[in-house]
Amino acid sequence: MNTDDLGQRVADDVADGGGLDGLRRLSGVIAALEERRTGLVEELRRGKAATWEEIGRACGMTRQGATRRWAGRLQARSFGVAADSYQHGRPGYPQALIGSAVPREARKVLDLGAGTGKLTRLLVEAGLDVVAVEPDEGMRARLAAAVPKAAVRAGSAEHIPLPDGSVDTVVVAQAWHWFDQAAAVPEIARVLAPGGTLALVWNVRDESQPWAAELGALMHRSTRQQIDTAPLLPAPFGTPERLEIRWEHPTTPAGIIDMVASRSYVIALPEAERARLLADVEQLLATHPDLAGRERIAMPYVTRCTRVRLG
Ligand SMILES: C[S@@+](CC[C@H](N)C(=O)[O-])C[C@H]1O[C@@H](n2cnc3c(N)ncnc32)[C@H](O)[C@@H]1O
Structure with a gap:
């Protein structure tokens, strides 16, 4: 046949x-x-x-x-290739985000596209009952080791391995732009309890300091990833509430190099171009008058959150 x-x-x-x-x-x-x-x-x-x-x-x-x-x-799905750099170099989230992203009455929370568990850990520390769903095996292994109190599941936003109406809140940190949103919206609505909340979160580098602007220009010299960090959501979600938190991530020159190396568009660069970019970042860190000789660097971020309710 x-x-x-x-x-x-x-x-x-x-x-x-x-x-x-x-x-x-x-x-x-x-x-x-x-x-x-x-x-x-x-x-x-x-x-x-x-x-x-x-x-x-x-x-x-x-x-x-x-x-x-x-x-x-x-x-x-490329993040697992650089999971160690991701874990070492990417910032976490400010503690204050939890109170804004997760309503006070919520108990059971899904961290969707949880990566190595940078937000999952904060959710667990806030006393919530957390299930973390992540498609990449490498990221999932680090997540399970870093946050043993979370229930870690393989799955994706398009196929969430949870029953209907089983969570009060879904949080998506730094991952919404990777989802097939036409499939993810009904799937998230399915697993949320009536009146449940969806919170979409992004850490955006604050480039108001000249060295941070120079770093950003270097990172984007070959590709610029355009991400809508204040998205509108279709029905069955209601009107979005937005909030921003300014904060600083304490890191090191090696941490900044890993932050750059773990960006998906850097992982995707041809090897020679990737090596050149990382060398140029190293050079900036070693020679910029605001950075040279410093072992600790405060990397400024704005955390943006969009919160919507079901129905
Ligand atoms: C930039 S990382 C963010 C990880 C974590 N939420 C954090 O804040 O550090 C994006 C994550 O989304 C995951 N991802 C990509 N496509 C996905 C999908 N369709 N459904 C769920 N997760 C997805 C990737 O594997 C990766 O771990």
Whole structure:
């Protein structure tokens, strides 16, 4: 039997009887197949076993079609490659964020796209019952070691491994822009209890000091990642409330180099360009009059939070 006939037979079997039940079953199988296909593309690209041209041909697409479909997703899943740098170099969040992102009455909180657990730890320390969902195995391993009191689960924003209405609040720190939002919005609404809260959080470097502006210019000289840190959310979410907290992350020159090395667009750079960028950052840290010779550096940030309620 050729693959077209096989596909037709599977589709007929799954959708047997038609109607909404058939449509639901068929959609579930299509989503699982698409997930498997993306997994194969990831394996092929990570191992450099196939070009985008070859992948496109195998999927019946052009090279551009294949990169459009998967390159962003691969970048979203690239953090595990630099998980140690991430853990060492990325800032945490100011304690005051918890009171703003999580309503006082909330008990059970989902940290979605939890990474190495930088926000998860604060949520646990605030006495909340925390489940952390993270798709990347490397990030998840560090998260489980760093925050043993959180329940750590494999999963994604598009497939959250939790029952309907099972959490009071979902927090998404530094990860919303990586989600397939058309799939993530209904999935988050499904796991939230009625009236539950969704909080979207970003740490943005405050570049008002000249050295911080120079660092930013270096980091973005080959790519600039545009992120909407005050997004609007569609129904079933209500009107957003916004808040900002200014604070400083105490770090070191090595911490700043790791912060740069753990950015997804830096991970994705060709090796020579990546090495050149990290060397230039090292040079800035060693020679800028505000930084030279300093062992401790206060990196200024603004933490932005958008909070919305269900319904
Ligand atoms: C920049 S990190 C933020 C990690 C953590 N929340 C923090 O604040 O440090 C982005 C995280 O989102 C995860 N991620 C990417 N795509 C995702 C998706 N579709 N669903 C859930 N998490 C995703 C990545 O694996 C990564 O750990």
